[in-house]
Amino acid sequence: MINSNNYIKLIFIWFLVIIISGCSDPWNDRIDDSENNQIKQNLSEQLVSNPETSQFGQLLRETGYDSILNSSKTYTVWVPNNEAMNQVDENLLSDIEQSRLFIKNHIALSTFTSTSNLDTVTVHMLNDKYLQFINGNKIDESQLITSDHYASNGIFHTINQALVPKLNIWEYLMENISDYEVSNYLETLDDFNIYHRADSIAKANPEAQNIYADSLTNSYLFNVYNLNNERNKYTFFLMEDDIFIEETNKLKPYLNKGQTDSTEVFAKYFNLRDLSFQQIFARENLPDTLTSQFGVKIPINKQQIIEEIPLSNGIIYRMSSLNIPLNSRLVTTIIQGEEPNSFSRNDREEFIFYREKSDPNGNIVNDIMVRNHGIARFSINYSARDMYSTTYQVYWRAVNDIQSNTFQQQLRIGGRRSSVEGEESNIIDPITTLPYTNVPPDIYEEVYVGEFTLEQAGNIDFISLIAANTGSNGNNTLTLDYLRLVPVIQ
Numbered sequence: 001m002i003n004s005n006n007y008i009k010l011i012f013i014w015f016l017v018i019i020i021s022g023c024s025d026p027w028n029d030r031i032d033d034s035e036n037n038q039i040k041q042n043l044s045e046q047l048v049s050n051p052e053t054s055q056f057g058q059l060l061r062e063t064g065y066d067s068i069l070n071s072s073k074t075y076t077v078w079v080p081n082n083e084a085m086n087q088v089d090e091n092l093l094s095d096i097e098q099s100r101l102f103i104k105n106h107i108a109l110s111t112f113t114s115t116s117n118l119d120t121v122t123v124h125m126l127n128d129k130y131l132q133f134i135n136g137n138k139i140d141e142s143q144l145i146t147s148d149h150y151a152s153n154g155i156f157h158t159i160n161q162a163l164v165p166k167l168n169i170w171e172y173l174m175e176n177i178s179d180y181e182v183s184n185y186l187e188t189l190d191d192f193n194i195y196h197r198a199d200s201i202a203k204a205n206p207e208a209q210n211i212y213a214d215s216l217t218n219s220y221l222f223n224v225y226n227l228n229n230e231r232n233k234y235t236f237f238l239m240e241d242d243i244f245i246e247e248t249n250k251l252k253p254y255l256n257k258g259q260t261d262s263t264e265v266f267a268k269y270f271n272l273r274d275l276s277f278q279q280i281f282a283r284e285n286l287p288d289t290l291t292s293q294f295g296v297k298i299p300i301n302k303q304q305i306i307e308e309i310p311l312s313n314g315i316i317y318r319m320s321s322l323n324i325p326l327n328s329r330l331v332t333t334i335i336q337g338e339e340p341n342s343f344s345r346n347d348r349e350e351f352i353f354y355r356e357k358s359d360p361n362g363n364i365v366n367d368i369m370v371r372n373h374g375i376a377r378f379s380i381n382y383s384a385r386d387m388y389s390t391t392y393q394v395y396w397r398a399v400n401d402i403q404s405n406t407f408q409q410q411l412r413i414g415g416r417r418s419s420v421e422g423e424e425s426n427i428i429d430p431i432t433t434l435p436y437t438n439v440p441p442d443i444y445e446e447v448y449v450g451e452f453t454l455e456q457a458g459n460i461d462f463i464s465l466i467a468a469n470t471g472s473n474g475n476n477t478l479t480l481d482y483l484r485l486v487p488v489i490q
Contacts (some may be wrong), residue, residue: 008453045158078106087242120134171311189220248267304319306318353368370467378479379466384460394413411433427464
């Protein structure tokens, strides 16, 4: 049973707690009311009324972007304070379209707070540029002064330096056509198709499928890298005019297209296609050698860098010299046996074997074998792209590991398909047909089988591996691990 005196004490303490908890500091009440009122304002209202951001707020009104920040969507705005706005080049803001691009480079959809758990967040700005929000205190090259000011439709941070939109690599090259021969040439590829843009090429080039598809009318952007794409990052090596001409002239004998103008265009293209890389390499991290997507090894001498040009989707290095040896440029073509294009007959599928097995060293070998098909001169057809105008030495690895006898096979290089109504199609007018070569049992080493010469650079549509001229099973077997076509430097 509770003592009456204790009961009175408990009631008194409870009464004091209620009184104390109901009291608050009038100054704290004032702060809470002020913050609540600010949060009720949208971003546009806050930025216009805030004395530290009034200049940016005024530019919002002039460009019409105050109405954007009045909407119900959620935004983050990195706002240059008035001091930072005073440092912006007046010429940049004298044009309404440039001013709008400037404004959009400070605004992103969604909320990006300074308290993110991620060290770096890639932010898609309204002008389709991508900026790095680093450690919650830096956006691109600008430091946050204050952060996380909440409004009814998002937040804003104030920054010490305006986020002036940068050109991307392609925009920079196109804006400097008169300064660089490289730029001048690349611009001409809007009208000159290096390759026909067949669906097969588009499928092989996922880069083509992006929001910058209109720019892909340019052969370089379509076939190499889309340097106009803001979503990826690139490094491009820009040669000075004399170096560009020198490197192009080295390639001309190997890119003969039959006409002087076409040879010039292709030599320049093959020169430049190896100078783009889908990655940003900071100068201090540049290796001595980079390998292009086409297999060409490019020697990099940092001492030859004239200028670093940071851009919105990567970096350009202007080079005073870039001496690329021909034995690096003229890469070997390798054709995998298990990747044929077609066969001389389509009714022998049950006799075609795609194999995976180990060689004597324990390496996995994938190859093709055709046997017991009963057809004289049965052939497997392959093709090769982007071949240079030079002599090629031909090697193969062809493993006969299930027959005790030696059989023969030969290569036919080039030609075109010709068909007569009612008859099977044939390959006619080859560049050359190499002699039959023996394929003895259990030989895993590479074998030299001959050479051929291309007078003009381009594709070889048919490279045919042909069986012996007999229907005798065991003697008309075909097998191929790979072909290796080695260009000869003249």
